[in-house]
Structures are given as C-alpha cells and as structure tokens.
Amino acid sequence: MVEQPGCEWCAVWNKEIGEIYPLSAEGRFAPLKRVDLRAIPEDLDLNRKVIFTPTFLIVEDGREVGRIEGYPGEHFFWPVLEKLLIEKTDYRPPGPGSI
Template sequence: MTRLLAALALVLTALPLAAEPLRLLMVEKKDCIYCAAWDRAIGPGYAASDAGQAAPLTRVDIHGPYPDGLALARRPFVTPTFILLDGGFEVGRLEGHMTAAQFYPALNALLDQAR
C-alpha cells in the first residue's frame, strides 16, 4: 500500500494544471447516477456561475488517467468528488452527491479558503 501511495505521488508531479490558478476537478465514473444527477441539476449552469468563473471545471474518470502533476491529499474513492485545485495543489474537496442548494455554499467556502 505504501508503494502504491508513493507511486501515485510520483505520477502526480508534473503540472499542466499548474498554469491555472484555480480549477475544480470533478472525479466521476461511467454510469454513476449521482454524477448524472449533478450533470442535470448543476452542470448546465456551472460555467456561468460565479464559482464556475472562479474555478473552471475539469473532468476525470476515477480510474484515470489524471492530469499530470496533481498534488492530492488522497486518492478519490467516491463519485462524484469535486477537488478544488490551486495551481495543481488540492485546497479542499467535496465528496458525494449534493443538491445545488448544498453544492454552491460548500464550494464557495472552499473558494474563500483558497483566496
């Protein structure tokens, strides 16, 4: 297990996402009903929202491949997981399904923490 974590940390060290100050990484899985619910309820308006303007969305499958150079606190295991990245480094995360009324305040708290 330690070798796996060390390998994961090594794989996530070169940083194309570092050019972006803040990004929201959505970790999803094919046929995830909660990811589909997010796509229906929140996804269409996310890019135009204040949060979406502050932290544009990047999607990745839970099984990868992940963008190079991420520095994550731990490997995601729940979908959807939303990881706020500042220059490729994890600031915080939201795990599991949330309604829009839950999602935006929680994400705004992470954005405030990052500023």
C-alpha cells in the first residue's frame, strides 16, 4: 500500500479494511506492506510511476503484476482485489465453508 501523510482515502481504508485485511484469505496470500509515496524502493520494478494514494500494488519477485489506484469503498475493493489476485498470481479463493 503506497500512502502518504494526510491522505484522506488512506485513512478511510485503514478504518474500513485495515484491521480485517490480514485476517482475510487475500491478506494472508498478499500481506500488506506500507510504503510512503516519497520512499518507494528504487529496486521495485513498477509498470508506471505511482501518483495517487492509496495505491495497492500486487508485487511478485520485486515486480509489479497489478495495482488498484485509489479507494472508493470496501464494496469495490474486495472484488477488484480478488480479481487481480486470480488473474495475476496463483491465488485461488477458498471454497465455501473454508476458513
């Protein structure tokens, strides 16, 4: 998660998703690492420059494979994240009744 001080939508994400993200199947598969917009590691191979916060990068082996720019709400975030993980990684959502 690329964020910056004073980011209103980062704060909303933190309030709505932040605590439950690591408990989700997606969060266990793709653990969250927070990075300041002005301190993105130079060795991270990005598809393009990050301009907006929050931006959620899906990274494998130091290379960006997908991203979500912005946070318009939890009803948008979860399905888009799941779709990106399925399309861009080997993530498979747990079946019904799975924990």
